[in-house]
Amino acid sequence: MITETTSHYDHLETMSVGELLTNINKEDQTVPLSVEKAIPQIEALVTQIVARMKEGGRLFYIGAGTSGRLGIVDASECPPTYGVPHDLVIGLIAGGDGAIRKAVEFAEDDPEQAWKDLQVYHIEALDTVIGIAASGRTPYVIGGLNQARAAGCLTGCIVCNPGSAVAQAAEFPVEVVVGPEFVTGSTRMKAGTAQKLVLNMISTSVMIQLGRVKGNKMVDMQLTNIKLQDRAAKMVMSELGVSREKAEELLAKYGNVRGAIEAQQ
Template identity: 75%
Template sequence: MSLGLEKLATESTSHYDNLENMSVRQLLENINNEDKTVPYAVEKCIPQIEALVSQIVPRMKAGGRIFYIGAGTSGRLGIVDASECPPTFGVPHGMVVGIMAGGDKAIRKAVENAEDDTEQAWKDLAEYEINELDTLIGIAASGRTPYVVGGLKEARKNGILTGCIVCNAGSAVAAEAEYPIEAVVGPEFVTGSTRMKAGTAQKLVLNMVSTSVMIQLGRVRGNKMVDMQLSNLKLIERGTRMIMNELQIPHEEAHTLLLQYGSVRNAIDNYQVTK
């Protein structure tokens, strides 16, 4: 029985053929030419992204969370975005959560048939006691992943805000999401390899969603990550320079303030209070 993959833009035949006969330079240039089209596909989605972010922000201000669900590359991208929010913006772990079909073991190694279970996503989400203040974003290049479709359907039944990031128009995933984002990037350089352009588009959209939400929540001041975690020497030095530039004080004094107060924001605010 046909799955109808031939109808999907992400499964359509590459613009290039005989890849094995290309030189390394030709391969790289042609992959790059395809990649150049991705930001333009994402640009067309900005109104859709804006609509979703505008719904997320008030919920998070009231204590809500963002959940990402996906399978394969899509699931891994959600986990990457979620895991980078605490160190970048100083938010608690659990404020942005990435869940993928097959569980954490699927991050490194594919779990057979995990994405085909329409009921498992909601079971996974229930472990976090997901509620009406939260937002669920399904990520699926094809727009048809059963794990994601089922999760969105149940979330919507339970009054939870739903969005999605897909790379085909008119998909089953988008039909289950109140605020779909459809970044249609067209054929992949290697036919059907959605870890390429589709994955890049999803990563760009995830960057836009989480970063704009965090800025709206006050987690950036000016253009600086004032709440970033000081987890290594590079970040301590970055924070020190932020304080130096903001307060116009010497490096040693800025470094001492940063270590004393534990964040750029706290160092600057406490310094200004004492002056």
Template identity: 80%
Template sequence: MTTETTSHYDHLERMTVKELLTCINQEDKTVPQAVERAIPQLEALVEQIVKRMRQGGRLFYIGAGTSGRLGVVDASECPPTYGVPHDLVIGIIAGGDQAIRRAVEFAEDDAEQAWKDLQKYHITELDTLVGIAASGRTPYVIGGLVEARKQGVLTGCIVCNENSAVAEAAAYPVEVVVGPEFVTGSTRMKAGTAQKLVLNMLSTSVMIQLGRVKGNKMVDMQMTNHKLVERAIGMVMDELSTTREEAEALLDAHGSVRGAIEAGRT
């Protein structure tokens, strides 16, 4: 597995801070290129996800460690960003929510637990399950994908090695091969960055396809703090070429950027 192969660099403890930062940055520059090579695979997965979500399906992520945390982060950001229900995109991490902050020993080694975790959400054939695993060999993820596929659930994955067991278990694998890590085997680095980039692309393109963006604006975002309220006011002012006072009044009356813009155009 390339994620476990020896770093291109050695004697890291002898490097200056500048050398460390420069070398890490040099490795990081290769990640977008690896993601670009995986775009055809990601395109196929996104198209299938959108098709099901338009029929009422949901999107689930499963993973362990860094991979699981990245899935939880991506899922948790969809409601405030796009105004979707909290149960539309769901991130599940091996070991439960406590594992978000502190590693749960051997949680990723249970091949049956992911499907048990998914049963709490009554997963159906309209839903999609995306397994996230840098190594591509995590039993928790493999077991979840295998059982989901048997049950007719659409399956995809994001992995950072070729020809992995996780990819074999998924109908639509996305393989982003980033090569050796700066610190040998530390897949929270390049592999984690690649997974984050892919998740950004996946959820953003899905939400756009579902109509949650108008032009280039998050018209359904939740106005949950002062910064977002200001952003909403600015969007309405820009779209309607109106004053701040009029934008604020429209937002107060209709509760969302989309509603304010639609009302302002009638």
């Protein structure tokens, strides 16, 4: 597997801090170019997701280790950013929530567990399951995709090796081949960065397609802290040409930017 091949760099322990940082950065600069090559695959997957979610489907991410954590991060950020329900985009990790902070030994090796985890959410045919696995060989992900596909769900994946078992299990695979890691086999580095970039692209484009952005603004964001309240007030002030006091009054009444703006139009 390419993700396990030897680093282009050696004798890392002899490098200065500046050399280490410079060389890691050089490797990181290759990641967006690798993602760019996968845009047609990402587009095909997103198009299918949007169609299903418009009919009431949900989006699930399944993964182990770093890949699972990245899916959970992306899913957890959708409700505050776009005002969607917490059960619309769901991230699942091998080993359960405890594995978010601490590795759970051998959790990723059970090909039946992902489907059991998905069934807790009463998964249905309109739902989409995206498996995330840098190696492309994680049994937890392969088993989950196979069973989800058999149940009629849409299946996709994000992997960093070509021709993997995970990609074969998914209808719409996204393969981002980033090459050897700076530290051999440490896929939390370039592979993890690539997965994060692709997840950003998927969830953001899906939410825009679902009407959760107006212009370029997060009009449905939840006003859960002072920073977001300030951002919302400025958005309303700019859109409606009103004072800050009026903007805050509208936000207090309608609860979000969209409601405040649409009430005055």
